[in-house]
Amino acid sequence: MSALSLDTVTVRRGARAVLHEASVRFAAGKLTAVVGPNGAGKSTLLAVAAGLIAPDAGAVRLGEVPLGKVGRQTLARRRAYLPQAPRVDWPISVERVVALGLTAHLPAFGGLSPDLRARIGETLEQFDLTDLRDRAATELSGGELARVMLARAVVGTPEVLIVDEPTAGLDPRHALDAGRRLRALAEAGCAVLVALHDLDLALRIADDAVALRDGVVVEHGAADTVLTAEVLSALYDVEMRVVRDAHGASVRVW
Numbered sequence: 001m002s003a004l005s006l007d008t009v010t011v012r013r014g015a016r017a018v019l020h021e022a023s024v025r026f027a028a029g030k031l032t033a034v035v036g037p038n039g040a041g042k043s044t045l046l047a048v049a050a051g052l053i054a055p056d057a058g059a060v061r062l063g064e065v066p067l068g069k070v071g072r073q074t075l076a077r078r079r080a081y082l083p084q085a086p087r088v089d090w091p092i093s094v095e096r097v098v099a100l101g102l103t104a105h106l107p108a109f110g111g112l113s114p115d116l117r118a119r120i121g122e123t124l125e126q127f128d129l130t131d132l133r134d135r136a137a138t139e140l141s142g143g144e145l146a147r148v149m150l151a152r153a154v155v156g157t158p159e160v161l162i163v164d165e166p167t168a169g170l171d172p173r174h175a176l177d178a179g180r181r182l183r184a185l186a187e188a189g190c191a192v193l194v195a196l197h198d199l200d201l202a203l204r205i206a207d208d209a210v211a212l213r214d215g216v217v218v219e220h221g222a223a224d225t226v227l228t229a230e231v232l233s234a235l236y237d238v239e240m241r242v243v244r245d246a247h248g249a250s251v252r253v254w
């Protein structure tokens with residue numbers, strides 16, 4: 001059974017299908033990179049998978065259950081979604097932003113249990129945010145805020161984590177850290193879906209990959225069969241090579 005699946009899902013914007021009959025399965029314990037050029041439909045695929053957009057045709061299922069039949073609180077507990085370039089609009093501390101990721105886990109009344117407090121502390125630590133915990137989130141740099149929002153998405157240990165371009169704006173160390181955290185979540189059993197323009201990171205962290213172009217899933221499978229020179233060159237309309245050495249693989253654009 002897949003943790004999350006899309007079955008011939010179509011999303012239309014006006015007369016145009018920006019996602020066309022997409023069928024993809026995301027397994028528990030796997031990190032899937034969603035790649036493709038600008039406008040290919042990656043964010044649309046992620047938003048429909050998260051239940052934020054209702055498909056015009058086809059079905060999205062969490063486990064065996066259609067998303068429309070999953071209650072809102074259950075959905076908020078079981079899947080986390082982090083959009084591209086998230087914002088915080090009012091001055092709230094970093095620690096509280098991260099705590100918001102636990103909202104669906106809270107009892108209706110009363111404060112945070114020691115357990116949940118400890119989880120917030122551990123998550124701040126993992127994302128190198130302990131020193132920033134009392135800072136207003138509105139006063140952070142773009143990369144710092146990106147780390148805070150990723151921490152908020154994972155603090156509730158979701159079964160399915162959907163993340164749109166989590167490393168945009170991060171410096172190399174924090175981009176790698178974020179990639180490692182996503183990998184660790186997958187290894188702990190979470191189904192992780194990540195839209196990525198950073199193909200080197202995709203090669204490094206992905207088990208599976210989905211290649212999208214013009215709203216169509218052109219390839220879907222094990223990352224080493226999708227993230228190949230042939231597929232990537234056709235996908236991005238530019239000649240690409242995948243170079244492997246003792247340190248791993250990277251993509252070169254010719």
Ligand SMILES: Nc1ncnc2c1ncn2[C@@H]1O[C@H](COP(=O)(O)OP(=O)(O)OP(=O)(O)O)[C@@H](O)[C@H]1O
Nearest residue numbers: 013014018036037038039040041042043044045084
């Ligand atoms: N609200 C909307 N109304 C009309 N068209 C839209 C809307 N949202 C997205 N689109 C169009 O749908 C297509 C897919 O957009 P999407 O954001 O999913 O692409 P993407 O692969 O995530 O792109 P990028 O890499 O640039 O972030 C694009 O052509 C976009 O212009």
